[in-house]
Amino acid sequence: MSVSKELYAHLPYLRRFARALVGTREGGDAHVLATLETIVADPRKLEANEDLRISLYKQFVAVWASGAIAQPDPAFADDEARRRLDAIALKPRVAFLLHALEGFDLEQVGDTLGVSERAAADFIDVANAEIARQIATEVLIIEDEPLIAHDLRSIVEELGHSVVGMARTRREAVSAMANARPGLILADIQLADGSSGLDAVNDILDAFATPVIFVTAYPERFLTGAPPEPAFLVTKPFSVDSLKAVISQALFFNRRSHRRGA
Template identity: 55%
Template sequence: MSISKEIAAHLPYLRRFARALSGSQQSGDAYVVATLEALIADPTIFPRDMPGRHALYRVFLALWSTTSQRSLPVPDVDRQTSAERNLETLTPRPRQAFLLCAVEGFSIDEVARILSTSREDASALIHKAGQEIADQVATDVLIIEDEPIIALDIEALVGDLGHRVVGIARTHREAVILVASKTPGLVLADIQLADGSSGLDAVNEILTAVNVPVIFITAYPERLLTGDKPEPAFLITKPFQPDAVKAAISQALFFDRKALQPA
């Protein structure tokens, strides 16, 4: 298959990534065009030992690393979103890893391959981005979890990112009471709680009073992924990987999306 056919379907996603990385559509598109011109001039730079989308992003980032950003259009600060402005404060390499994971949906292993680094280094880059984001948007976190050991593990992950846990609720009622007294900036919630109550119901009640992003951490993802709306934007399956939870926390706060609005 020709390179043009192999990458055609991936170009809209590369434009999205380029815009997020550069801070503006104009600059991002300029980098995408430069990438295509480089591929036309020398097709051998396109790696044939990896999937087409991965190869395209690797070529793009190699060009990004070697091209002077001063030669490309300057972002229009007045038209940037808060997330785009926040991205500019992240150091370059962690920003690339974070966006590959958070925006493009690549796994840590895929991020490592695209960046030509080890899995450990890719994980460290994403973690560093999470720490830098926490410095910007450190917040109070409510944990809704009935299993004490898991709750403590999540609390430690939250603390590692520089956030503060304002309470751990084991039931629907405890969660609602805690929110009334200590308004959180983020909620991490299980679905099945200690007294048989529902973490989903607790979240929906909380969202009627507080506008806050939510991440569900559950052993029962099928209860949320039903095909009906609304569905959560941030869903971690138990048993969870610490890096996945940290990445989800950073994404939820950075982009400030709401995981699930009340039905």
């Protein structure tokens, strides 16, 4: 496989990582584009003696850390959102996402960040500790497979959040909003009756804004650059850590996340 084709194969997942790190679809994609432009301008930045994926992510992190891409976010108007975001320093947050979302082992995390395995593990511990103190919120789950819905509920509750509704179809999801205003929605994309989780979420977001995480077995289908595309995406089958990572980032970047019962 040529370098360009191998690089292309990694792009959907780099875009997923970028969106989770930056907090928006537009901002994540802008950083990925800037990364690719940097590589095109100087192909030597992809080190020949290094795993291509690590080299690609390393270049992305360098672009992101440079602050060269302006990414205004209205959530930052909220002092609490900014405080929670800043509480996890740059390297611990990146290390946590690389490990939990992208499946990098500690050696790969260390290589990407230019630190030792021990330092990479310490960064992840710092991020985990901060996430454990994150504000709890109420969650709506839209999922048609009972076992997956149960797993989602268990993970959400283990993280200290509460589930205010479980829906299997677009209609059930919209109906669940009659008595709930969740601070987070977890939604499958293909639902039991053939309806779309994307459509269900759009119906809900017409009434009020809240962060949404989509769950799909085919993430590459929704990370092509063609709309509609979610900002936060978890791949089936998911791990506890990957879901935890994306939930934490979605709540970090949304000023409407609220204390349970508030």
